[in-house]
Amino acid sequence: MDANKNITLLIADDEAAIRNGLSTVVPWEQFGITIVGTAEDGREAYEIIKTCNPDIVITDIRMPGMDGLQLMEQVKKEKLQTNFIILSGYGDFKYAQKAIQLGAKNYFLKPIKIDELVTEIRQQKEEILQSNHIHSYSAYLNVKSEPKEKFLKRLLKNEFYSYEEIGDEIRRLELKLNDSPFRVMVFSIQGKEDGEQEDEFQQINYLMDIVSEELQETRYEFLISSSNELLTIIHTLQPGDLPVNYHFLAIRCLKRVNRDSTMDLTIGIGKEGATLTDCSNSYKTALMCLSYSFYETDHKIFDESILCTAPPPAAANQMDYNNLMYSITMNRTEQIREFCREYFSKLLYVPMPPPNYIRGMCIYLITDIQKELGSEKEFSQAEVVLPMNSIRTFEELKAYMEDFLVACAGKQGAGENGPKNQIIQAAEYYIKSHMGEKILAKDVARHVNLSDVYFTSYFKLKTGVNFRDYVIRIKMEHAKGLMERKPDMPVAEVAAAIGYDDYRSFYRVFKQNTGVSPSDYNRNSGKHCDLERQI
Known part of the structure; x- marks a missing residue:
């Protein structure tokens, strides 16, 4: 995707007022976003997605014919890459929970607050541009104009329709890739707040040198996706048909980094793809595996074995909110913190559930409590979601949730210990x-x-x-x-x-x-x- 090209957006809702309002009220073009269409149900939206491949889809959960969840499932099945934002009526929790499991980026309760929705979409725009390696650091490295980097970005974005197209580009660019099984590996350097740009540049190049030496004659290609992330497409078979041991490769790279630097490195290994048309899927799996660093275990290498496949129990969120709301209303700090401890304990239905599930459930809890207390004006959706999505660890998220709910309590009044309730x-x-x-x-x-x-x-x-x-x-x-x-x-x-x-x-x-x-x-x-x- 070119840096100057707009992000594309599709709006799907069976209510004409919402479709037309969202598409006309917001000056999308000013934000670098182009509306590629609107749809009144999931089937129409699916046809537009297949044709236009929008970057972001805003969809209602409940629509006639094919609803929002069925639309997400179909898009996922077809391996079409797009970000979903869900619109939900109050009380649609079971649907919202399913949307979280399907990978929805966010959801908003109706009636929608336009400013918060626009803030979320603009944030997603930045993330999409970054995921396609279009940001200031890439500009600094001047990779945006390099044909090889452009090709690899398109490959990760799933913008090729056949291997024939991919093969033509490989031959034209003389890349060390072919039509054989492969995996994407993501080498991620955990950022430091005081990191200098030049230090980051040196780190990523140092890391690239190490990985190159370890790969030797193996067929592979690099892509520097950001100041702290290196992607590698590595074919499964080395010369002589010897298979690459990806886990062993990651261990060797980690040992060298730990020996020679203070770099905090984690490595995600994507699922095997049969041909390079599966590159986007392998890349997304690598990132999903890496997301489990959220739990701060001793792991530094994350592959498919770390992924939780057990669905959450139906009663995962069936806790008594009345006690929490009462504690917030009465400004009972310790009871709020006790609720949070119990809440997070129940979310851990397995030792390490999907991190996006934990985040999604926390966002749902806060949104639900705010609506119940009528305190949406105190904290906007952007103030809740954006910090939560940037939190790196499970313990940090727990602390954030406790502090946020305690802050809600502080805004409710003096509580029962005040001069008068x-x-x-x-x-x-x-x-x-x-x-x-x-x-x-x-x-x-x-x-x-x-x-x-x-x-x-x-x-x-x-x-x-x-x-x-x-x-x-x-x-x-x-x-x-x-x-x-x-x-x-x-x-x-x-x-x-x-x-x-x-x-x-x-x-x-x-x-x-x-x-x-x-x-x-x-x-x-x-x-x-x-x-x-x-x-």
Whole structure:
């Protein structure tokens, strides 16, 4: 892919308003992104993907005919390379979990926040350009203009349709590749924050020299994909039909690096490909294997044996969120941290599940909790997802999750140890300031940034009274106050002042709560006021 060429985007959703809105509201061209089409279902999207091979696909999970998950499965089966962003309705967890397993880069709950979606797509654009070796360091090495590097980038991107095309380029460029089995190996240097550009340049070239010496006469080609990553396409058979022992090769390279430098090197070995048309698949497998360095084991070499193939249990995320939401609301730091420890323990259904599964489940948890607490405004999707995807290790992710949820708690208020519970205080203020209206739990819940269900249960827990009874009690107290202060005020006006359009409903509720009718109370309150004036 040329550095000046736009990233391509496809939008698939059965709702015309969403399709048209996403394609027209955002000035995609300004961001270097070209819309190649829109689709109203998975089948139409699949045909466009086959024809246009878009870099990114935004798709709804639920669509008629072929849904978003079936679309992802079909694209994966056909070995078409594209990044998927999923749009999901709230409550679609089982679908979102499946999308994570299929490799979705991210997902967004409807209604969509356009700015967060654009931020995610622009971030993916940068990652795609980097994965195709188009970034500042490659420009520094001036590899962008080299025919060999361009060819290898296209090979990794799966941009050739047949081996005939690949063979023509190999002969034209006189490369040491042929139509025989191979594997891609990825040599990754773990970056240091204070690393100098020149040091990185020296490291990658030093590493390339070591690997070249170890490969000797084997058929292979190099590609420097970034300042800290070297890719090698190595054919399985050496001269004399001797097979390459990839694991032994990796061990030899590691020993030399550890002996002669302080470089922190990890190596990923991709699956074997029959012909170079499978190069992209082998490369992706190597990167997937490397991702297991997330668990900080003693491993420095990662091959297919490290990959977790066991699907997560159906109940992987069936934990009681009510306790967590209560702890966040009450700012109970230790309980939040205890929940996180238990949550991560349950995610480890095997010793090392797929790292993208762990990250995906953490993103889902935070998104779900934010929606439940009504705190999306406090932390944007970009503030959650981008740092999480850059976290390198399991322990760092655990610490991030704990700190993030504790920060959410800090933004919820003083908690139960404060002078007065701020949630209940805010609810009371709302009720009293909307006395002349019909007060619904969902309106107060929205005001205090909680969900309807959680708010009503929390309100009863903290006050000992269910929400409806509390509102009635406050309204009746207000009605009594009005009648005491204004004994000549007609009962119908009193009813209207506290949000009752129907006098009969007010009459019935008032008598149930006070034991007397509004008229009797009004007359008695008038006598009481006359007595006070005489005194």
